[in-house]
Amino acid sequence: MDEQHAHRKDEHVFIAEKQYCQVAANGLEQVRLLPNNLPEISAAEIDLSTQLAGLKVETPFFINAMSGGSKQTARINQKLAAAAAQTGLAMATGSQSIALNSPAAAASFQTVRQELPQGIVIGNLGAGHGLHDAKQAVKMLNADLLELHLNAVQEIIMPEGDTEFFWSRNIREVVQQLAVPVIVKEVGFGISPQTLKKLKTLGVHYVDLSGRGGTNFAQIENQRLHEMDFSVLNDFGLTTAETLVASQPFQADFSFTASGGIRTSLDIVKCLVLGADNVGIAGLFLHTVLKEDIAGLVTLINTLKQQIRAIMTVLGCHNIKELRQVPYVLAPDLLSFKEQLK
C-alpha cells in the first residue's frame, strides 16, 4: 500500500469526524414545507422506493463515498457495509484510485462487496481517470454503479493535489462506454447550472449535486496543510439547498442525488421535495459508526426510514414522486438566489 496516500485517507476520516461537531448550514433550513392538514392517507400505504442511477432502491437514501485505502478505513468500510446489508441500503466506497495498482489497498474496498453480496455497491474514482481505470474500479468491486468525482477545489488546496483539470473527455468516454451507469458527483462544493449544461453535452444522466453544509474538504485540506493558507476557500461553493434549487430547470435531463450536510429525515424529505430522486449521506454515517458501531448505525438508518414514512404520511404523499408536488416556501436569501439565476 502507498503509505503516504493511505495516511491521507486516515487524516480525511479523522479531520472529517472532528469537523462533524461544528454544524454548518446546508441551506435546507431556508426551505419550509407547507402542512397538509387533511392527508387522506394510511401510514401503511407509504412506499419509500425510488431510483438510484436507473436502479430501483427500496430506500431513498444511501451511504455515500468515504472510505478505503488504509487499514483503518478498511475496517470502517466493513462496518458501513455491514450496516448497509442489515438495512438494505446501497453504499459507495471512497476513491479507489489508491487501489488501482495495489492488491493490498484493493482489499480495503472489496470488503464492501463481501459484506454486501446482493446489495448495490457503488465504486468511486476521480474524473481524471479514463475508461481503463474505470473498468478496473468496477471489476474490483463487481460494482453496480460508478461515481466519478469532481473535486477541483479540494485538489487545488491539497499540497500533493492536481493542478491540471482536463476532465471532460474522460467523463464523456467513461459515461458512453462503461458497462454500468455513471454518477458524476461533487464532494461538497455543489454543482452549478453552467456545469450541468456541460455535463448534459457529455452524455451524463446521473448527478450527485453534493453541496456545502456538511463535510468541508476546503477546511479538511487546510487543516492538513502547513505551508500555505487557503482558508479563503472555506465557504466556497453552493449550499445543498442552493445547488438543488439551481438544478430544478434540469430535472428533465438528469436524475439527481442530493448530498452535503444531510443530518435529519426532514433534510432528506426536503431534498426529495426540491426534486432529488435520492439522497447521499457521508459525514453523519461516519460519525455514527465511529461512535456507536454497526448497531448504532443500523438503529439510525431504521429511525430515518420510520421518520421519513411519518413525514410523508402527514404530507399525504404515497410515494417519492408525489413529494415533488408538496408546496413549499423559500426564505428570502434562497429565494433571491433562485431569482438571480433566471
Ligand code: FNR
Ligand atoms: C468523502 N467524500 C468523498 N467523495 C468522493 O467522491 N470520493 C471520496 O473518496 C470521498 N472521500 C471522503 C472521505 C470522507 C472521510 C468523507 C466524510 C467524505 C465526500 C462525500 O461523498 C460527500 O460528497 C461529502 O462528504 C458531502 O456529504 P456529507 O459528508 O456532508 O454527508
